[in-house]
Amino acid sequence: MIIWGSRGITSTKAKGETHCPACAGTMPYQHKKVRRFFTLYFIPLIPLETVGEYVECQSCKGTFNMDILGYDPEEEQRAIQAEFHRGVMGVMVRMMLADGVIDDEEVQTVCRIYGDLTDTQIYAADVHEEVSKVREGNVDMDAFLAGIAGLINDHGKEMIVKAAYLIAAADGEFQEEEKDMLGQVAAALGMTSAHLKGVIDSINN
Numbered sequence: 001m002i003i004w005g006s007r008g009i010t011s012t013k014a015k016g017e018t019h020c021p022a023c024a025g026t027m028p029y030q031h032k033k034v035r036r037f038f039t040l041y042f043i044p045l046i047p048l049e050t051v052g053e054y055v056e057c058q059s060c061k062g063t064f065n066m067d068i069l070g071y072d073p074e075e076e077q078r079a080i081q082a083e084f085h086r087g088v089m090g091v092m093v094r095m096m097l098a099d100g101v102i103d104d105e106e107v108q109t110v111c112r113i114y115g116d117l118t119d120t121q122i123y124a125a126d127v128h129e130e131v132s133k134v135r136e137g138n139v140d141m142d143a144f145l146a147g148i149a150g151l152i153n154d155h156g157k158e159m160i161v162k163a164a165y166l167i168a169a170a171d172g173e174f175q176e177e178e179k180d181m182l183g184q185v186a187a188a189l190g191m192t193s194a195h196l197k198g199v200i201d202s203i204n205n
């Protein structure tokens, strides 16, 4: 009697270092591939199809989807920061446009507040560029803010609200439409009105 069948055999395709989500750090890994083999008398003879591939962390022995090999936490951090900066700029410009007029002084105020909050220097031209984008109407700020709300922490949200508030308050009066817009920004970021009030109170005290 001939005994034949098939079984999966795991082999190591590659080794290296990658960010392990479980260890939360850079760890050695092995790229494993599971392939089905045709067996004769329990001896694997003929390689058949690949059943699966995964990455195994050599520190915690956790197994992960191949995606983690392309994951760079620093790069992700930079991307989140860029989104945060965009949010700060976006709310300030929208707030500036709330009363319909833009003057040089306001633009300078945007540059200054942006610099204070993000530690990044911008110029009047950058602000005007954002103004054109908003005026062309192809920026859905609420959707954008809702999108980044899950990426940034409470401190980041408070900074965005603060940026919007400081622009609203810069011309001395906090108008009704500016107040509405501030509420809209906070709501898009998923902040409660009590949280918003707390942020404004802390700026004014």
Ligand SMILES: [Zn+2]
Pocket: 020, 021, 022, 023, 024, 027, 057, 058, 059, 060, 061, 062
């Ligand atoms: Zn690990």
